[in-house]
Amino acid sequence: MIAYTIYLPQTRELLKNWATELNVYVPTMVEDGFYEFRPWNGQVEIAWDYDLCYTTLKRFFLPPREEIISFDMKKYAASPVIEAPKQLLFGVHPYDIKAINQLDQLMEMDNPDVNYQARRDNTLIFGLEPVHVAETAFWSSMGAASVDFGYDLYWTRISPGAFFVQVGSARGEEMLKVGGPVEKSSVAQKEAARRAHLKVLAEAQKHSLKYDWQKTPELVNKFFNNQVFWRERSQTCLSCGSCVLVCPTCYCFDVKEEADDLLQKGSRYRQWDGCMLKGFAEIAGGHNFRETAWERYRHRYMRKGKYIYDKLGELGCIGCGRCVKACTARIANPRAVYNEIWEAIKNEV
Amino acid sequence: MPAKPKVAFFDFAGCEGDQLQVANLEERLLDLVSHIDIVRFREIKTEKRDNYDIAFVEGSITRPEDEPRIREIRENAKILVAIGACATIGGINCLKNFINESEYKATVYGDFSRWYSTYAARPVSAVVKVDMDIHGCPIDKNEFARAVKELLLGKIYSPPKYPVCVECKMAGNICRFEQGRLCLGIVTRAGCGACCVNEGSVCWGCRGIAPDANMDAAGQVMDEHGFTWLEAQDHLRLYFGCNINKL
Ligand code: SF4
Ligand code: SF4
Ligand code: SF4
Ligand code: SF4
Numbered sequence A: 001m002i003a004y005t006i007y008l009p010q011t012r013e014l015l016k017n018w019a020t021e022l023n024v025y026v027p028t029m030v031e032d033g034f035y036e037f038r039p040w041n042g043q044v045e046i047a048w049d050y051d052l053c054y055t056t057l058k059r060f061f062l063p064p065r066e067e068i069i070s071f072d073m074k075k076y077a078a079s080p081v082i083e084a085p086k087q088l089l090f091g092v093h094p095y096d097i098k099a100i101n102q103l104d105q106l107m108e109m110d111n112p113d114v115n116y117q118a119r120r121d122n123t124l125i126f127g128l129e130p131v132h133v134a135e136t137a138f139w140s141s142m143g144a145a146s147v148d149f150g151y152d153l154y155w156t157r158i159s160p161g162a163f164f165v166q167v168g169s170a171r172g173e174e175m176l177k178v179g180g181p182v183e184k185s186s187v188a189q190k191e192a193a194r195r196a197h198l199k200v201l202a203e204a205q206k207h208s209l210k211y212d213w214q215k216t217p218e219l220v221n222k223f224f225n226n227q228v229f230w231r232e233r234s235q236t237c238l239s240c241g242s243c244v245l246v247c248p249t250c251y252c253f254d255v256k257e258e259a260d261d262l263l264q265k266g267s268r269y270r271q272w273d274g275c276m277l278k279g280f281a282e283i284a285g286g287h288n289f290r291e292t293a294w295e296r297y298r299h300r301y302m303r304k305g306k307y308i309y310d311k312l313g314e315l316g317c318i319g320c321g322r323c324v325k326a327c328t329a330r331i332a333n334p335r336a337v338y339n340e341i342w343e344a345i346k347n348e349v
Numbered sequence B: 001m002p003a004k005p006k007v008a009f010f011d012f013a014g015c016e017g018d019q020l021q022v023a024n025l026e027e028r029l030l031d032l033v034s035h036i037d038i039v040r041f042r043e044i045k046t047e048k049r050d051n052y053d054i055a056f057v058e059g060s061i062t063r064p065e066d067e068p069r070i071r072e073i074r075e076n077a078k079i080l081v082a083i084g085a086c087a088t089i090g091g092i093n094c095l096k097n098f099i100n101e102s103e104y105k106a107t108v109y110g111d112f113s114r115w116y117s118t119y120a121a122r123p124v125s126a127v128v129k130v131d132m133d134i135h136g137c138p139i140d141k142n143e144f145a146r147a148v149k150e151l152l153l154g155k156i157y158s159p160p161k162y163p164v165c166v167e168c169k170m171a172g173n174i175c176r177f178e179q180g181r182l183c184l185g186i187v188t189r190a191g192c193g194a195c196c197v198n199e200g201s202v203c204w205g206c207r208g209i210a211p212d213a214n215m216d217a218a219g220q221v222m223d224e225h226g227f228t229w230l231e232a233q234d235h236l237r238l239y240f241g242c243n244i245n246k247l
């Protein structure tokens, strides 16, 4: 493992350098207690100790609305549109990196998503070890407390003025050295990083699943036919989609078209969609595969707890806790629902 | 539909804010107009002809004499489009439906109230068949342009059925409920891009109740977030008046 030690004043110089080459985004407090990734411009204050960035980072690879084809109605011609600005996300927490790793795999399966991949290829990710844990998060019990890949650099704050920076890719190392040579980390600094990780892990474990996450697919599957359970929990579901739209591992979209004002050219674009919305599973002729809110509600837990696992061997939920906050009806919490199912099944035997 | 359909605008009880939004399209309007022939539009021209294919109707039905007039428009038009909340859902005019007739008459017309006939406000669709709705108070000019283009391409534009929250999430706003504010986005039909929330306000529900909105759940959500029934009612009545009798 190659690692360097970077001191706080150096970060400013590095950021300046990086920003000349690509769009740099950093976590910052946008409102009391709410954090977002915003463009770094020298003025924004980096929230090194943020607990959760409010909006999912998938928007950098799968924007809420993205043009994918432009066409000419007079010439009957169409051409793909692929936009992929060079960008750097600096300060991504491990659970969010895990979510991106998962999206990378899903977007590559079957028909590779070229728009996604182009954006992804032009993105550098610098991870950051969290120091605070969001009230709603439970990532430590979803196998998302640390990641082995998916970052170009991984930063851990080991003292108020220093970072232990682990190298994840050659490109990452290069970026670290743009301003000149940097100091190799010592064994003691590596140890400090390990301790920082253990500290936040202990904090994170306060909110966790009550059982080993690997059991989730089997548990949730056993509950599939428990209509009473799903109906009861979903009674106050507003079918608003917030829980899936904020989710870093959800990737569903709808495809639409619009003509220009002269009705000569047009564009086909995609736009976020999600299985919690009623129109999502509606097909031509008006048939809907998941007509009722409870079926959609159940489907989401099946996706997160089983279907994604069947494809990738990991859960479709990394425990960031965004959906828990986003759901105004307070019924979208996977930790609560999976724990409840586990309890119920445990008591059966 | 003829190659260059004739288009007319009409108004009933409303503020003409929607037609103003159309006029606000400015240069874009010129591009659109190359495909249509506007025969009647108070906001931008005085001359009018009563021969049209598409009628855009703004405003609510609030008086007995509105009825024959809207029926005639319906008969003349091949396609009738309701524009703006007053026309699509009754809009804020329906606020008066919550007080009794003599009271609102006296408030508005004072001593002359007996000279005026007025009754509970209703959307255009309560009297005649409406082919397409363009929601909003006022309408969104981009959505209007889009709906017109779809008509010209032989389609009927249908606005999203999901609630405003979807677009609010796409816009990346912090949910108003998390800020301790009441927001009707959870039950309001989307299509505006959550513009009021984007601008720092809350959703007031101007696009009407989303087709599959769970109103019972919304009541519970507001309650659980600590809002009183009166606060909720104040919000709900502003635009949802015509859809819900019990508010
Ligand atoms: S389901 Fe919820 S907690 Fe899990 S990854 Fe998605 S938003 Fe985060
Ligand atoms: S959970 Fe629903 S919205 Fe999310 S990816 Fe799956 S199907 Fe799509
Ligand atoms: S579970 Fe909550 S966030 Fe998800 S659709 Fe239902 S009400 Fe909306
Ligand atoms: S602010 Fe309003 S529209 Fe936006 S997510 Fe919250 S409830 Fe929905």
Ligand code: SF4
Residues within 6 Å of the ligand: B136, B137, B164, B188, B189, B192, B193, B194, B195, B196, B197, B202, B203, B204, B205, B206, B207, B208
């Ligand atoms: S946010 Fe709500 S009140 Fe504002 S335009 Fe949209 S629907 Fe109307």
